[in-house]
Amino acid sequence: VKALQIAVVPAALGLGVLAYQAQVDNIGSTTSARSLATLTYAWAFIGAGLVAWVRRKGHRLGPLMIVVGFAMLLRQFRYSFDAATFTTFYAFGDVAYALFTHAVLAYPTGRVTDRLERAYLVVAYTVAVVFPLAILVFYDGGTLRYFDPRPHESLLLVHGSPDVVLGLQQTYAVVGYGLVALAFIALIFRRLFRATPRARRILAPLLVAAIVAALRAPLDGISTLTVRPPDFVTNNLFWWQVVGLISVPLALLAGLLRARMARLTVAGLVVDLEDTPPQEIRDALARALDDPSLEVAFWLPERSEFVDAEGRAVTLPDGDPTRAVTRLEHDGHTLAALVHDPSLREEPKLVEAAGAAARLALENARLNAEVQAQLTQVRESRARIAVAADEERRRIERDLHDGLQQRLVAIALEARTAERRLGDVDPDVQAVLSTLAHEMQDAVQELRSLAAGIHPAILTQSGLAAALRALASRTPLPVAVDAPPSRFAPEVEAAAYFVVCEALANVVKHAHASKATICVSCSNGEVVVEMADDGIGGARADGSGLKGLSDRVEALSGHLTVEEGARGGTVVRAEIPVRGG
């Protein structure tokens, strides 16, 4: 193989010189620039193919590209006036173009597997051989398209007929150059449309170059049917095709080596990831694998599910044809899964390498995700506990009022009635009953304030605004209340109420304030409760009863702050997300 690879170079150079000579000697209208141009794209194919062959051992596209290049060089010998050379290379020269489309369609795997594309190639090869052969059968020395006007000699001549030759040439131009090339372009568009975003990005340069190169053929076909366009147009088309034909092998090579380059990027990943925060590992991997759609899911063994970097559960899109999943394992344990563009399936080594390079970082990120997931769980359970506690408080309050208190009042009423009915018959018993009724009345009052401390009935009955106004009116201090009549979730109302309750109690006890204001507002899905006084300040969030309330507010994912007011005093502020309520 190595000897063959080395032999390619002198063969290409030698054949190039001969092919140049064949053109200059045999086509009167050619220029050295045009002849050199044909060599350039042929050499481009051979050179690029050689590099690909050396770098990607076992990949078939490299040798195929070399074949294309040689075929393009050999094609030039058809201009020869030597009968045998002319006949041979006229017959098989256009196979070079069929090979060209073959190479493009064989990208990136080196094989053409699509049935439609295979069918196309069969047609292309057939047309490229059959038409020239047929022309040779009837050609007896007339004018050939693209050829020097001097007559050539066909060894295959059976029956000379300039009319048949002309007809065949025109049909060949329309069918071969026109339709086959259009079909090729259509197949390329089909590929672009079918490709996933990442594959499309990788395919695009090659396919655009291929289209540019192939576009001359249908234009030639069209010009056959109509008038011959002026020389400057055909000239431009020629150079246009040359640029396309040079770009295609380069694009093929770049595409083939891109995976190697990507692996180099992956090697750099290890260094990169050393100081990458867990949340950005995905970005680094997406860059290394050239797939912006990449997602990383971490496996949590104890929960038996995948989560994202923030610890939220994710479902892997197994079975989704537009996404592919690569599970990354270490020591037989699933570590994480990469959800990526299906085009990366063609480069499993690359994905594996990236996964291996990122293993340590992924391990860290997985732990981080685990902690996040646990935090979320704790947060949720904390909120549930808070809600349950509130419900419990409301239930106790209801039981006290509707059960115990009713009963006490009823019994006290019995005592009162007995006391009255007894009249003045037994003053001693009457006095006992009277005391009994009084005591029970006091008990009812105590019960009422106890229940109010657990959960004020007015909060359930009339909402936060009413409850705060009631609270304000009981406070021995002028308190202005500005609150909307809206209702919120019971636990939100309760938390807000008790924050104000505690803050107000602190103001009365410690602040030496002359007045206070309570302001409730609701915006951006948050209830904001603010209590400000004009006292001496100095209250702290972690002091006194506010700490417990801070916990209660935070359990609802809210936030409690205690600050010095702008004009002295203290501002207690609670922000609580509204939720359903």
Added chain:
Amino acid sequence: VRAVIAEDSVLLREGVARLLEDSGIVVAAQSGNADDLLLHVRSYEPDVAIVDVRMPPTHTDEGARAARAIRERYPDVAVLVLSQVVEAEHALALFSDRPEGFGYLLKDRVLEIDDFIDAVRRVARGGTAMDPEVVAQLLGRRPGPLDDLTPREREVLSLMAEGLSNQGICRRLYLSPKTVETHVKSIFTKLRLAPAADDHRRVLAVLAFLKG
């Protein structure tokens, strides 16, 4: 006087009914929920409906809603609302500027039998009964001008707000009608209120003032 009672605690309901009957008030019907209450009001056309605020099924404000419905649909039927807790906010919302034939009392006021019976009769006659607790809350809310009142005048003002007539105030404070009248006049002057033609308007004026 004919009354209907709605109260879900049977023991308490029976107790209150007996209390009323003992005082010569006819209890036409008793019920334990708001729907039956409305039915009773329609069929018995009582002078007054005594309503518990919290009743089944949710034990939140069924009674309050029933009370509002009675006031709207049967303006001739007075309503006395009994509640486990009283709040000025709630009271004022229920009064809705129409104190005639309306009362709002803490449930344990039934234990002050004479005052309670008095309140029932007053409300049944088209008067007002506001719980002292509510009045105290309202009084606490408006310091300013109230500071000028003497302690006795504050007492008289509270009783006016509760809905008592001059006579009632006399009995409650053991004062002569003349003294009470003097106090009332003085209060109206100090608070810069226009003298009210009758007891209804007087309550309205006082409550409106306290509401601020």
